[in-house]
Amino acid sequence: DAKTTQPNSMESNEEEPVHLPCNHSTISGTDYIHWYRQLPSQGPEYVIHGLTSNVNNRMASLAIAEDRKSSTLILHRATLRDAAVYYCILTAYNTDKLIFGTGTRLQVFP
Amino acid sequence: DAGVIQSPRHEVTEMGQEVTLRCKPISGHDYLFWYRQTMMRGLELLIYFNNNVPIDDSGMPEDRFSAKMPNASFSTLKIQPSEPRDSAVYFCASSPPGNIQYFGAGTRLSVL
Numbered sequence: 400d401a402k403t404t405q406p407n408s409m410e411s412n413e414e415e416p417v418h419l420p421c422n423h424s425t426i427s428g429t430d431y432i433h434w435y436r437q438l439p440s441q442g443p444e445y446v447i448h449g450l451t452s453n454v455n456n457r458m459a460s461l462a463i464a465e466d467r468k469s470s471t472l473i474l475h476r477a478t479l480r481d482a483a484v485y486y487c488i489l490t491a492y493n494t495d496k497l498i499f500g501t502g503t504r505l506q507v508f509p
Numbered sequence: 510d511a512g513v514i515q516s517p518r519h520e521v522t523e524m525g526q527e528v529t530l531r532c533k534p535i536s537g538h539d540y541l542f543w544y545r546q547t548m549m550r551g552l553e554l555l556i557y558f559n560n561n562v563p564i565d566d567s568g569m570p571e572d573r574f575s576a577k578m579p580n581a582s583f584s585t586l587k588i589q590p591s592e593p594r595d596s597a598v599y600f601c602a603s604s605p606p607g608n609i610q611y612f613g614a615g616t617r618l619s620v621l
Binding site for chain 2: 435437441442443444445448486495496497498499500501
C-alpha cells in the first residue's frame, strides 16, 4: 500500500480556515485519496475522498495537487467540534481495506 | 438507520476469560470490518467480511482471536483466552461497495 505522510499535530483558532496537508509521493494512478477523522472517544468518520479533481462537500474541501503527490484537506471555518485526529489514506481501486496511519491531531482554540 | 451498533460499550474481564464482542452493521451494507486501536499501534484492521464471508484475516494477531458473521446483520469477535495485552478499543465498521466505511462507537476492553 502506498504511504502517506502527515504532520503529527496542528493548531487553529475557531472560525479560521484550516489546511491539513498530506504527502503521498508514491501514489499510483488508480489510488483514491480518502480522509477520515476521529473525534475524542468516538469511532472514525468519513470526511471526503477524491481521485484527481478537487472535491467539496458539506464538511470540507479536498484539494489535490496536479501531480497527485500531495493533497490538502480544507476546513473552511474551524469549530471546536472539529478538534480530532485527521487521517489521510490511500486506497487502490480494487481494494476494500483502509490502512490507517498516525494522522494529524488538530487542536482548535476558542 | 441507527448506524453500526456495537456491544458492549465497555468490558472488563480477567486474564484467561473468554470475551465476545458484538456488532450489528448498517442494513444493506455488504462489507463488515473489525479494527483494534491502541496507543502503541494505532488503528489496525483485524479482519473483514464481504457478504458474510471472511475475505482477509491477515490482521488477526493470533489463534486466540476469531471472528464470525453468521448472517448479514450480526458479527462477533471472540478472544479466548484473553490476555492483558488485548486491552484496546475494538471498532466495527460496515460499508456498501465503494470504500466509505461507517464505524461504530467501539468497545473498550480491559483485561486485568
